[in-house]
Amino acid sequence: MEPSLMPPAASQPPAFWRCPSLPGYFDEVTAGGEAIRPAWKPFISAIEKIGPEELARRWEQGRRLIQENGVTYNVYDETGGLNRPWQLDAVPLMIGADEWAYIEAAIAQRASLLNHVLNDVYGPRRLLAEHVMPPELLYATESFHRAASGFDVPGDVRLHFYAADIARAPTGHWWVVNDRTQAPSGSGYALENRLVMTRSLPDVFRDCQVHRLAEFFSKLRDLLAALAPAHKDRPRIVLLTPGAYNETYFEHAYLARYLGYPLVEPGDLTVRGGRVYLKTLNGLLPVDVILRRLDDGYCDPLELREDSLLGVPGLVQAARSGTVVIANSLGSGAVENPALMAFLPGLCRKVLGEELKMPSVATWWCGQPDAVRYVSEHLEDLVVKSAFLSDPGEPIFGEQLTDASRAALLKRIAAAPYRFVGQERVRLSTAPAWVQGEMQPRHLMLRVFAVAGLDGQYRVMPGGLTRVSGSRDSSLVSMQSGGGSKDTWVLSDKPVEHFSLLRMGERSTELTRQGFILPSRVADNLYWMGRYAERIENTVRVIRCALQRLTDESEFDDADELPWLIDVLVDQGRMLGGIEPEDVYKQIATLGEQLISVLFDGERPLSVRGDVQRVSRTASIVRDRISIDAWRILNRLEQQFVAPAGNLAVRLDATFHILDDAILTLTAFNGQTIEGMTHEKGWRFLDIGRRIERSLAVLGLMRHAMLHADGAEGQRMQSMLEIANNAMTYRSRYQTSVQAAPVLDLLVLDESNPRSLAYQMVALDEHINDLVGAGAMTQRNEQQRQIMRLLSTVRLTEVDVLARPNAKNQRAALAHLIDRLQTEIAELSKLLTLTYLSHARASRHLSDLGVERPS
Numbered sequence: 001m002e003p004s005l006m007p008p009a010a011s012q013p014p015a016f017w018r019c020p021s022l023p024g025y026f027d028e029v030t031a032g033g034e035a036i037r038p039a040w041k042p043f044i045s046a047i048e049k050i051g052p053e054e055l056a057r058r059w060e061q062g063r064r065l066i067q068e069n070g071v072t073y074n075v076y077d078e079t080g081g082l083n084r085p086w087q088l089d090a091v092p093l094m095i096g097a098d099e100w101a102y103i104e105a106a107i108a109q110r111a112s113l114l115n116h117v118l119n120d121v122y123g124p125r126r127l128l129a130e131h132v133m134p135p136e137l138l139y140a141t142e143s144f145h146r147a148a149s150g151f152d153v154p155g156d157v158r159l160h161f162y163a164a165d166i167a168r169a170p171t172g173h174w175w176v177v178n179d180r181t182q183a184p185s186g187s188g189y190a191l192e193n194r195l196v197m198t199r200s201l202p203d204v205f206r207d208c209q210v211h212r213l214a215e216f217f218s219k220l221r222d223l224l225a226a227l228a229p230a231h232k233d234r235p236r237i238v239l240l241t242p243g244a245y246n247e248t249y250f251e252h253a254y255l256a257r258y259l260g261y262p263l264v265e266p267g268d269l270t271v272r273g274g275r276v277y278l279k280t281l282n283g284l285l286p287v288d289v290i291l292r293r294l295d296d297g298y299c300d301p302l303e304l305r306e307d308s309l310l311g312v313p314g315l316v317q318a319a320r321s322g323t324v325v326i327a328n329s330l331g332s333g334a335v336e337n338p339a340l341m342a343f344l345p346g347l348c349r350k351v352l353g354e355e356l357k358m359p360s361v362a363t364w365w366c367g368q369p370d371a372v373r374y375v376s377e378h379l380e381d382l383v384v385k386s387a388f389l390s391d392p393g394e395p396i397f398g399e400q401l402t403d404a405s406r407a408a409l410l411k412r413i414a415a416a417p418y419r420f421v422g423q424e425r426v427r428l429s430t431a432p433a434w435v436q437g438e439m440q441p442r443h444l445m446l447r448v449f450a451v452a453g454l455d456g457q458y459r460v461m462p463g464g465l466t467r468v469s470g471s472r473d474s475s476l477v478s479m480q481s482g483g484g485s486k487d488t489w490v491l492s493d494k495p496v497e498h499f500s501l502l503r504m505g506e507r508s509t510e511l512t513r514q515g516f517i518l519p520s521r522v523a524d525n526l527y528w529m530g531r532y533a534e535r536i537e538n539t540v541r542v543i544r545c546a547l548q549r550l551t552d553e554s555e556f557d558d559a560d561e562l563p564w565l566i567d568v569l570v571d572q573g574r575m576l577g578g579i580e581p582e583d584v585y586k587q588i589a590t591l592g593e594q595l596i597s598v599l600f601d602g603e604r605p606l607s608v609r610g611d612v613q614r615v616s617r618t619a620s621i622v623r624d625r626i627s628i629d630a631w632r633i634l635n636r637l638e639q640q641f642v643a644p645a646g647n648l649a650v651r652l653d654a655t656f657h658i659l660d661d662a663i664l665t666l667t668a669f670n671g672q673t674i675e676g677m678t679h680e681k682g683w684r685f686l687d688i689g690r691r692i693e694r695s696l697a698v699l700g701l702m703r704h705a706m707l708h709a710d711g712a713e714g715q716r717m718q719s720m721l722e723i724a725n726n727a728m729t730y731r732s733r734y735q736t737s738v739q740a741a742p743v744l745d746l747l748v749l750d751e752s753n754p755r756s757l758a759y760q761m762v763a764l765d766e767h768i769n770d771l772v773g774a775g776a777m778t779q780r781n782e783q784q785r786q787i788m789r790l791l792s793t794v795r796l797t798e799v800d801v802l803a804r805p806n807a808k809n810q811r812a813a814l815a816h817l818i819d820r821l822q823t824e825i826a827e828l829s830k831l832l833t834l835t836y837l838s839h840a841r842a843s844r845h846l847s848d849l850g851v852e853r854p855s
Contacts, residue, residue, distance in 0.1 A: 017047070017048070017432065017439055019432040019439035019440060019441055020441060021441065022441055022472065024170060024427060025427055025428070025429055025430050025443070026168045026169070026170050026171070026427075027430055027431075027441075028040070028093065028168075028429050028430065028444070029044075029431060038096060039095060039099070039491060042207060042208045042209075042491070043094055043208055043489070046203070046204040046208065047204065050204070055090065055434065059090040059200060061199075061200060062197070062199065062200035063088075065196050065199060066085065066086055066088060067085060067635070067639075068636075069192070069628065069631070069635075070620070070623070071085070071086035071088075071189075071192055071250055072085060072250045073086055073189075073248065073250070073479045086189065086192070086250075086485070087479075087483070087484030087485060088193055088196060088197075088484065088485050088486070088487070089433045089434060089442075089484055089485065089486045090200070090434040091431070091432050091433060091439070091486065092197060092466075092486050092487040092489045093431055093446065093487070093488045093489065094491065095489070095490050096491055097490075097492060097493040100462065100490045100491075102174075102358075103166070103174065103358070103460075104460040104462075105357055106174075106358035107162075107164055107358070107448050107450050107458070107460045108458040108460055109348075109354065109356070109357050109358075110162075110164060110176065110179070110344075110357075111450040112352065112457075112458055113344065113347060113348050113351060113356075114159055114179065114181060114335045115158055115162075115452070116351045117133075117335050117347060117351065118158040118159055118181075118329070118332055118334065118335055119153075119156055119158060121138055121334055122148055122150070122158070123149075123150075127347065127350070127351075130350075132346055132347055132350050133340075133343050134343075134367060134368075136367050137339050137365075137367075137387075140387075140388065140418060140419070141334065141337055141387075141388040141390055142390035143182075143296065143297075143331075143333040143334045143337060143388065143389060143390050144334040145297070145303075145331040147300075147303040147304060147316050147330075148296075148316065148319075148330040148331030149331075150320075151320040151322070153325070153329050154226075154227050154229075154325060155456065156456075157329075157452045157456070158328065158331075158332055159181055159328055159329070159332055160329075160452050161184055161220065161327060161449070161450075161451055162179075162181060162449070162450045162451075162458070163179075163180040163184030163185075163186060163187075163447050163448065163449045163450070164176050164180065164447070164450075165178040165180070165445050165447050166358070166445070166446050166447075167361075167445045168428070169427070170427050170429075174358055175358070175359060175361045175426065176341070176358055176359070176360045177361050177445060178336075179335065179336055179340075180336065180447075181328065181333060181335050181336050182295050182332055182333035182336060183292055183294060183295060183328065184447075185248045185251060186248075186251070186449070187217075187251075187461065187465070188248075188250075188251035188252070188254045188255040189248075189251055189465055189485065190447075190461070190464055190487070191213055191217070191254070191255075191258065192254060193465070193485060194463070194487055196487075197487040208489060208491060209492045209494075209495065209496050210463075210489045210490065210491060210492070210496065211462035211490045211491075213461060213463055215497075216449070216459065216460075216461040216462070217258065219451050219453060219459050220451045221259055222454065223327075223451060223453065223454060224237050224289050224327060225237070225289075227288075227289050228288035228325065229322055229323060229325060230323075235288040235289055236278070236286060236287050236288050236289075237287075237288060238261055238263075238287055238289075238291070239255060239259070239261045239262070239264070239290075239291045239293065240266070240290050240291065240293060240294050241253075241256075241264070241265060241293050241294070242265070242266075242293070242294050242298070242310060243265050243621075244617070244620050244621045247479075248293070250620075250623075252293050253620075253623045254624075256624045257623075257624045262278065262517045262624075263624040264278060264519060265521060266294070266299075266310055267521060268521055268522075269287065269290075269315075270284070270312070271312060271313065271314030271315060271317070271318050272284065274314075274317060274318055274321045274323055275287075275318060275324070276290070276312065276315065276318045276323070276324045278517060278519060279519055279520055280517055280519055281518050281681055281836055282518075285517060287324055288324060289326075289327065290324060290325070290326045290327070291327050292326055292327065292328065294310070296330055296331055296332065296333045298310045298311050299311045299312065299315050299316070299326075299330055300312060300314065300315040300316045300330075301313055302314060303316040303317070304330070315330075316330060337388045338363060338385055338386075338387060338389070338421050339365040339387035339421050341360035341363040341423075342360075342363040342364060342371070343365075345359070361423050361424055362423065363421055363422070363423050364421060364422045364423075365387060365418075366387070366413055366417040366418065366419075366420040366421060366422065367418035371422070372413065372417045372420075375413070375420070376410055376413070378398075378422075379401070379406060379409075379410070379422075380398045380399050381425065382398050382423060382425065383395045383396065383398065383423050383424075383425050383426075384396040384398065384409065384413075384421070384422055384423075385420070385421050385422075386420065386421075387418065387419050387420055387421045391419060396409060397425070399425075426475075427475075428443035428444060428445060428469075428475050428477070429443070429444060430442060430443055430444070430472075431444055433468060433484070433486075440472055441472050442468040442472065442484075443468065443469040443472075443474070443475045444466055444467065444468045444477065445467050445477045446464050446466050446488060447464050447466075447467065448460060448464040449461040449464060462490040463487070463489070463490050464488045465485060465488070466485060466486035466487070467483055467486075468483055468484050468485065468486055469483055470483050470484065518680075518681050518682050518685075520836060522622050522682065523681065523682065523685045523836055523837060524685075524833075525621045525622045526622055526625065526682050526683075526686040527685040527686065527689040528618055528689060529619055529622065529686055530686040530687060530688065530690035530693070531689035531690065532611055532615035532618060532689075533615055533666060533669060534689070534693035534694050535572075535611060535693050535697070536608055536612060536637075536666065537662075537663065538694070538697040538723070539574060539608050539611075540599075540608060540659050540666075541663065541722075541723040541724075541725075542565055542568050542723055543569070543595050543659065544656070544659040544660075545561075545565060545719050545722055546562060546565040546566070546569075546595060547592070547595060547652060547655065547656065548656075549562055549719070550562065550592055550652075551592075561712075561715050561716060561719050562591070564704045564705055564716050564719075565719065566591075568700060568701060569598065571700055571703070571704065572606070573606045574598045574606050574608075575598060592651075592652055596652070596655060599643075599658075599659075600642070600643035601643075612637055612638055613638065616634055616635070616637075616638045619631065619634050626677070627672065627676045627677070629672050629676060630669060630673060630677075633665055633668050633669045633672060634669060636665055637662060637665045637666065640658055640661050640662055641658070641662070644658070670690070673686060673687075674687075681770075681771065684767045684770060684771065685836075687763065687767060688764060688767050688768075688832065691763050691764050691767075692760075692764070692825060692828070692829055694755070695757055695760040695761075698724065698755065698756070698757055698760075699757070699818050699821055699822055699825075701720045701724065702744075702814065702818060703815075703818050704716075705717055705720040706720070706740060706743070706744070706811060706814060707818075708809060709805035709809045709811060713740070714737060714738045714739075717738045717740070717743050718738050720747075721738065721746075725755060726746055726747065726753065726755055729746065730746060733746075740802075740811075741799050741800060744802050744803055744814070745799045748797060748802070749795070749797060749799060757794050757821070758791075758794050758795065761791040762791065764787050764790070764828070765788070768783050768832075771783075771836070781835075782835075783828065783835060786824065786827060789824060790824050790825065790828065793817075793820065793821065793824070794821075797817060802814045
């Protein structure tokens, strides 16, 4: 039985805390006379010592941490926008130990009940035969999948991970508003919320004696390991995500990293001979357990939804044969339907022999005559919903209906009453939220999570995801509708154990240097992330050089340098047409605007900002494989590329600062990937992308700066050395005017120069030989032979021959070398794609037409 609410303490909140109560709604913090409820007193006392100024300062750091970590909830709107920053409030929801004991017991009971119901509806179906549950609730919904019937699951557990949305009635008692049994989301966000709160308010968190969350995830990991039908000592467990465009993809990547599981998409898996395999660079690896974040119907297009291309063909058959275990089991969405809530009290008495500890929000299923009559007569007091989650449509609030819309709704209900439920309108409780330096009331709903234990009992996370409304006048707590979240602090009445998921165990661990399993899709995205990052840096350096020539020379003595720099951008696809030297003075006024547009105009198909967004999107797909520091660097890069405002002179000045900062940021990213990533195959593909792109960039610079030997080539070569970051090296070596032969030696043959072609070829040779494996083949394969040809071509090049112009002042040998290397580098890229990446999903990165360019 739910404990009665304890009388509030006599003290009142401090002045800056004062938050108005909303009449008719339960106030989580205060009761009559504005006295503080006991669970909130430790927190408010600690905040009073901190004061409003310090709280604002600390919370600014918390918001910055959310931004740097790239915590997002993807929102789909009419503009197709994604990646809405996660909204977290500075004030947690406080729940006392006694009240939590009731919630914990009620949620564990409900999870156990729904698991029993699932076992029955996919097994003997006695509940239907004995009329405890109407058959329409099962057979009329797409969430029930006949293909999932008739096979055993380990330990009779189909519901491995469960979530319930609970809310308070105006009386203060808790209701269950929703059950989540397919692939419940939110636990990863709850964990991230806790990380931010403990970083922002570490002393307050410690003094309040708040339960930790890590042990709950340890129980989840123990459960999944125990489910494995084979490889019990080291089972292969994967987290299955729909992909980067899913609304909660951040959470999928975050949990995969935290739990230590590969994050895979349906295309990464295949079924062969009744077994599920993960497609990797090393071949097919058997999968034992799948923690899915994909709804039931989209898991197997052969047996579940024929209209979907998402999923793993044959997955149902593999689960039926027992070679793989899926958590939650396929078909678990059958008990998510709101209509079932009307029958849970009777089901609990029948199945568990107990009364339901926490009631559902009052629900009337219109498939029963008395219920449809009640709904029709009390429509203004109810919310009408679809009885099945698989049916589209928003909830309808009876009090908001006109006479005409009320009549239309009643007609729809009468035509198919079993498809509708009426529910009592939930008047959500309120709690203070820190908004613009003051406390304001916000409505809230709490999502609580439970995981099945090895003993058949459910363990409940001591906390959860509290969602809040976007304004005091709105009761919508949907993240899609602009709502936010709170951390949930469950207080302990005794000292809290400092449990860590990373704690060393007593069992010895077998030493290994095997790192991440690398699916082809991940290798493909790492490869293109390296190419995008390098391409951005090259273009930024070219444009910075052009802007310097545009603004630094008042007399435009170096005007001849601008046309070739513009030609480089045209060759990259950044600009549509070049300029003739004699027209430079005429176009000076517009060149600055054009270059700024190339940098910041996201509507241009090949703007630098567009590439920055592409590299960020690519990084988000593989964010479980890159460090948090690397992610923060790329997140900062995206924030830097915001077009400056003002007149042209002001914008040019601001642009210089942006370009300088961008180069430093990209240098930091390169350093982080070199020093912060283990040099395994994933890193090699990222670096292969970088080396290929850098090679093409150097060739492009030489093509436009050095093929024509004339009086201005010294200035062009000086600019080229500047862009290639080699000007200082050249001056320290030669201390003379810039000449063709030493420049070519530096940029083509010098294997100690990280910007030279020879350096790139040596690095590529090492990477490709490592991918093949030493001694793996008696003869070199085609990729090895191709890189040998490239490396030999560069090493056998004679600088004097390249630098020598012909009678027409053209360097024909250099032109021939550039053409040959560009062609062979493109061929190497194709060979790598065919060998390692072609069975990844179709690449949406760059085209393979000639010299590869962004699509």
